[in-house]
Amino acid sequence: MPDDGGGPVEIPGKFPLNDATEYRTAEYLMSKAIAPVNFEYLRPLPSIHSLSAEIHGGLDNDDAGRKTIPSAIVQEKKSNRKLKRERKQEQKSTVRICSEVAKSGKANECRFADSCRYNHDIDAFLAQKPADLEGVCPFISLEELCPYGITCRFLNTHKDRPPSSNLDISKKSSEINALNKDLQRLLWKNKILFPKADAQLKALGLKGGKSFEVKAVIGQLDIHLENSNGLLVDEITDTCCLPADEIQSSPIKATECSGDAFVLDESKPPKKVKYLVDGSVEQHCSSVATYVGTRESKNDLPETILPIELEGASSIDICSSKDDFCLKPHAREKKIIDFRGKLYLAPLTTVGNLPFRRICKTLGADITCGEMAVCTNLLQGHASEWALLRRHSSEDMFGVQICGAYPDTVARTVELIDQQCNSDFIDINMGCPIDVIVNKGAGSSLLMKPMRMKGIIQAASGTTGLPLTIKVRTGFFEGRNRIDSLISNIYDWGATAITVHGRSRQQRYSKLADWNYIYECKKNAPSDLQVLGNGDIFSYCDYNKHISDCPELSTCMVARGALIKPWIFTEIKEQSHWDISSGERLNILKDFVNFGLEHWGSDTKGVEKTRHFLLEWLSYTYRYIPVGLLDVIPQRLNWRPPSYFGRDDLETLMASNSAADWVRISEMLLGKVPENFTFAPKHKSNAYDRVENG
Known part of the structure; x- marks a missing residue:
């Protein structure tokens, strides 16, 4: 074993470091958290002088103190004024083609016509569009119509798709939990009620429970919850919904709406809404977002207002009484x-x-x-x-x-x-x-x-x-x-x-x-x-x-x-x-790219977003050392890979800690990167103790 206090001791036939004149045993390397790669695959690191001639930005030190190629292509910092100017120029350019026109391939398909702020010139868009990528549109393999139309980077493969009669145009995406636009608008305006959460907070004596005077939104109607005999009063139309057995006692003229419920109004047509009265749901029609209330006392109303979900969302259980709603669910x-x-x-x-x-x-x-x-x-x-x-x-x-x-x-x-x-x-x-x-x-x-x-x-x-x-x-x-x-x-x-x-x-x-x-x-x-x-x-x-x-x-x-x-x-x-071989690893990356194009889109924006997340992932995968190259298996998570050759050129490329090589791998799958392309890993995965996951 080497004498750590007396400097390096050469042990022929073992593991070379740096300039191949120092040697260490596998046990020594593992004690220093360096992966014991087999002798025949190790290579000496290039000298500082040869590196400085290749890299204008200088050298970085890794955690072991070695000189390495910088792992990121540094992104140019732009001023807010420059970014704003670029956004305005992009809006006026032919790149910003209308999505309806792009999907249909017809300039007259946009319902906004000349008032649309996006471009409708199909020929101008196609003239500046980047060349199509190799491969097949991911939506064709799913037997779906490509939602990106002429903006798809695999447009040349659309002509090979099955006839429209064989495509399931109504087929829904295999992804769920998308944000509903109507719900998003209600969240923006802070118009969503959270009765179950507020009731639980109130029961626990925590802050956050809403007071009785609350306001909800039903479609475009502003609804106030009042304590006038348990009525739900419409602020705009001055209408309310009552059960049929109480309609005779009301001084307002009644107009039948449907079922056992009536809308009370003297001059205006009834609004189509959905209420819950005395624990029963009266379904008049669908609306953008509907809320319901039970006829309880003023002090109990905040605990008995239940949100009905947006149209198309999954249904929820509606409690028929206050007690059912307020009780915390039993663990069983x-x-x-x-x-x-x-x-x-x-x-x-x-x-x-x-x-x-x-x-x-x-x-x-x-x-x-x-x-x-x-x-x-x-x-x-x-x-x-x-x-x-x-x-x-x-x-x-x-x-x-x-x-x-x-x-x-x-x-x-x-x-x-x-x-x-x-x-x-x-x-x-x-x-x-x-x-x-x-x-x-x-x-x-x-x-x-x-x-x-x-x-x-x-x-x-x-x-x-x-x-x-x-x-x-x-x-x-x-x-x-x-x-x-x-x-x-x-x-x-x-x-x-x-x-x-x-x-x-x-x-x-x-x-x-x-x-x-x-x-x-x-x-x-x-x-x-x-x-x-x-x-x-x-x-x-x-x-x-x-x-x-x-x-x-x-x-x-x-x-x-x-x-x-x-x-x-x-x-x-x-x-x-x-x-695993380098070819099998590349196939996994190909699957990721296909999944990414389905998720983020097959247009230019989706391709570049897929590339970005691929590069983020590659900033981790280079740390994998193939089993066939290790002298001691399995690899430990805290081992730092030394500089080594792979068993083939692709495996060597995948082992590189340079962002430029990660970009090369992305170009094998997604074509050339755009001009002025930049990338820097978000989590700085080269610093083994600074990964921000968890």
């Missing part, structure tokens, strides 16, 4: 999900998008969860935040993850998701280490506020009938773990499962996960609370070890390991190390 009445023995893909920021989750499903994942969505953004109707809740039909067991700082925002978000989205469980992230989340009082900051945690969990669990799961870290500060003392309380507050990430917020990802502490948490947890472990799962050996060391664990959540090698789920199920 809630749907239960058994996580035991199932492979769970963690919710991952940025890279854990819907196309990536589809990839993991094809490779063996059992449970998937959407990216973390911020409650305040969901309640404000941000389309980008609602996109994180999208679900594909292949995700047979799917959850949504949210984060919030206060019980009222979390409870109302849970009620909104419960009504508007299709999911199997709701996960609340109380372990996110990202500064922007922590500084707002959410994520890991809640670990220092147990009473706030209690309020959030109780309010959320009492609002929804779906299983509520919690994701936490060991604590906020390193060496001050506290979840083991709270885990019993978390179950009493209403959680059905908890995932413990074996690091503190202060650690981020700088050290190995503390699985002994996770085992301790499980021992302190009630038997009915499912406990999941999370941290450094990178092979089936890691998974087996943790399950055998603590059989009481329900399962292990796989996070960064799936980013680097999504086939880890296949390895766990087959109990083998998959020496």
Whole structure:
């Protein structure tokens, strides 16, 4: 063994470092968190002088102090004035063609005609449109009409599609949980009522419960809830809806509407709305958004106003009495999900998008969860935040993850998701280490506020009938773990499962996960609370070890390991190390691209968005070292790959830590990048201790 104190000692036939004059054993390399790549594949790093001649931007130091090629193409910073000018120029250009014209290929299809602010010149658009990409339009393989028409980058393959008579034009997308535009407008105007959440907050004595004088929106009608004999009074039309047995006592002339309900009005035609009177639903017709109320006393009205969902949304259970509504659902009445023995893909920021989750499903994942969505953004109707809740039909067991700082925002978000989205469980992230989340009082900051945690969990669990799961870290500060003392309380507050990430917020990802502490948490947890472990799962050996060391664990959540090698789920199920070839890895990337084009679109904007998320993913996958190249297997998550050659040129390219090489891989799948293209990884994955996932 080398003498660390006396400088490097050469050991011929072992592992060369740097300029191939220093040698170390595999054990020494692993102790320094350097992957022991087989001798024949290692290559010396180029000298500083040769690198500086190739790179104008200089050299970067990696975590091991080695000189490396910068891993990002630095993006030019533009002023707000320049960005505004570019947006105006784009609006006036032929690039901004009308979507209706593009879809139909006919200039006269737009209903706004000359008043449309978008371009209708098809010839001008086609003249400047980039060349079509190689491959087939993803919507043709789905036997659907391409919704992007002439803007599709695979337009030349549209002529090969089946006849229109053989296409299912009415076929709905295989993605659900899209944000309804009418709901979005109501959220923008803060016109949505959350009676279940507000009733639960009021019962718990927490802030956020709304007063009696509340205002709702029914289509374009402003409705005030008044206490005039239990009537629902229309502010605009001065009409109200009454049961038939009380219509005789009203001094206002009655006009029959339908069924046993009447609209009272002397001069105006009846409005078509849908009310609930005395616990029964009177369906007059559909409307943009409808609300219902029961005839209770003034003090009870806020607890008995129930939102009926938007047209096309799934139906909800309507309680026939105040007591049915206010009571917190018993634990036995809630749907239960058994996580035991199932492979769970963690919710991952940025890279854990819907196309990536589809990839993991094809490779063996059992449970998937959407990216973390911020409650305040969901309640404000941000389309980008609602996109994180999208679900594909292949995700047979799917959850949504949210984060919030206060019980009222979390409870109302849970009620909104419960009504508007299709999911199997709701996960609340109380372990996110990202500064922007922590500084707002959410994520890991809640670990220092147990009473706030209690309020959030109780309010959320009492609002929804779906299983509520919690994701936490060991604590906020390193060496001050506290979840083991709270885990019993978390179950009493209403959680059905908890995932413990074996690091503190202060650690981020700088050290190995503390699985002994996770085992301790499980021992302190009630038997009915499912406990999941999370941290450094990178092979089936890691998974087996943790399950055998603590059989009481329900399962292990796989996070960064799936980013680097999504086939880890296949390895766990087959109990083998998959020496995957570069061609097989490229096929996985091709599937991701096809899924991305279906999700983000096959036009230029969708292609570039797919490219962006592909590059974000490649900023992780380069860290994978093929099994056939390692002298010691399996690879550990904290090992840093040295500079090495692959078994073929593609494998060598995939091992590069240069963003320029990642762009080359994207060009193999999505064509040439546009002029002035820039890319910088969002999470700086080269810094192994700064990954912002979790």
